[in-house]
Amino acid sequence: xxxxxxxxxxxxxxxxxxxxxxxxxxxxxxxxxxxxxxxxxxxxxxxxxxxxxxxxxxxxxxxxxxxxxxxxxxxxxxxxxxxxxxxxxxxxxxxxxxxxxxxxxxxxxxxxxxxxxxxxxxxxxxxxxxxxxxxxxxxxxxxxxxxxxxxxxxxxxxxxxxxxxxxxxxxxxxxxxxxxxxxxxxxxxxxxxxxxxxxxxxxxxxxxxxxxxxxxxxxxxxxxxxxxxxxxxxxxxxxxxxxxxxxxxxxxxxxxxxxxxxx
Numbered sequence: 399x400x401x402x403x404x405x406x407x408x409x410x411x412x413x414x415x416x417x418x419x420x421x422x423x424x425x426x427x428x429x430x431x432x433x434x435x436x437x438x439x440x441x442x443x444x445x446x447x448x449x450x451x452x453x454x455x456x457x458x459x460x461x462x463x464x465x466x467x468x469x470x471x472x473x474x475x476x477x478x479x480x481x482x483x484x485x486x487x488x489x490x491x492x493x494x495x496x497x498x499x500x501x502x503x504x505x506x507x508x509x510x511x512x513x514x515x516x517x518x519x520x521x522x523x524x525x526x527x528x529x530x531x532x533x534x535x536x537x538x539x540x541x542x543x544x545x546x547x548x549x550x551x552x553x554x555x556x557x558x559x560x561x562x563x564x565x566x567x568x569x570x571x572x573x574x575x576x577x578x579x580x581x582x583x584x585x586x587x588x589x590x591x592x593x594x595x596x597x598x599x600x601x602x603x604x605x606x607x608x609x610x611x612x613x614x615x616x617x618x619x620x621x622x623x624x625x626x627x628x629x630x631x632x633x634x635x636x637x638x639x640x641x642x643x644x645x646x647x648x649x650x651x652x653x654x655x656x657x658x659x660x661x
Contacts, residue, residue: 400433400527401661402520403587404545404552408572409565410536413592415442416627417555417650418533423636424654426489430528433482435520436495437545438535439503444494447485448634451496456481458516459499462506462544465515475522482523487636499541506540513540513580517548538572546573547580551587551661555621558591558604566612587660590653591620619652 405418415438422434436443437458441451456477464477481493506512520530532549534542546552554569556562566589577584589612591605608616621627624646630637638647 400431400524400530401551402524402530402532402549403657403661404532404534404542404549405555406534406542406545406552406569407554407556407565408536408538408542408569409556409562412536412555412557412562413621413627414536414555415446415533416631417553417590417592417621417653418531419443419446419631420627420636420638420646420650421553421654421657422529422531423487423490423638424650425529425531425657426487427638427651428654428658430489430658431526432490433523433527433530434485434490434492435516435530435532436493437499437516437532437541438495439497439500439541440535441495441497441499442631443533444492444496445634446631447487447490447492447636449483449485449492449494451494454483454494454496457499458493458495459502461493461519462499462502462512462515465518466505466512471522474519478519478523487639503540506544513543513547516544517581520548538569543576543580546576546584549581550583551585553587553590553657555590555592557593563604563607586615587657588617589615590617593621593623617653617656619649619656621649621653622646 407414422432425432483492532545534545626641626644627637627646630640
């Protein structure tokens with residue numbers, strides 16, 4: 399059975415989507431069959447994998463909306479499979495998102511079963527993949543709750559700064575609440591440090607704080623601040639495919655290997 403992993407952090411600009419896309423691509427390069435699910439209305443993971451959003455007929459939005467109609471599993475399974483788009487990258491497919499997904503957030507509040515919509519959809523296809531990677535929006539709204547209710551665990555990308563520490567505490571409280579209410583097996587797989595600059599004193603202080611409180615959760619590999627990682631989305635490709643010899647490409651490969659060993 400495939401593992402469902404959500405990349406989540408309510409703070410924007412922490413490298414969440416960049417990390418989700420590059421870890422997914424790295425898993426594909428390690429001969430894993432991977433499905434990326436873009437659950438962010440901005441659709442950055444979709445464009446970051448070179449998929450044009452214009453003209454897409456089946457997206458995450460349609461999959462969530464279909465379940466409000468109480469459709470049968472067979473119909474839902476067909477809809478999910480038809481939403482899967484192949485990418486140019488080894489072992490990696492995508493269920494895309496567009497700005498239309500932003501309208502789903504409010505609608506999900508109206509149905510008490512809605513936190514399980516994504517779980518129901520992904521459970522129908524998870525046996526077809528080794529890993530399903532979900533890129534959450536930068537918020538703790540209903541879409542993120544959907545992801546947490548569906549996944550086996552979350553990865554928290556975060557920068558080494560003071561506000562990130564505050565946000566991490568809030569996220570851990572949310573995880574605890576989701577575990578109690580919607581997903582008893584939910585766990586934090588790991589905390590991934592991004593845009594790392596070891597020459598800064600603040601970075602050293604934040605890393606020490608994290609090791610003191612979350613030592614066993616920290617990924618051994620950190621993601622360096624990288625121009626290549628920033629450039630790659632504009633080319634619609636993971637960083638490995640832009641420049642496989644750059645440091646950050648190697649770091650994401652190491653993180654993917656560590657992830658495989660963790661779950």
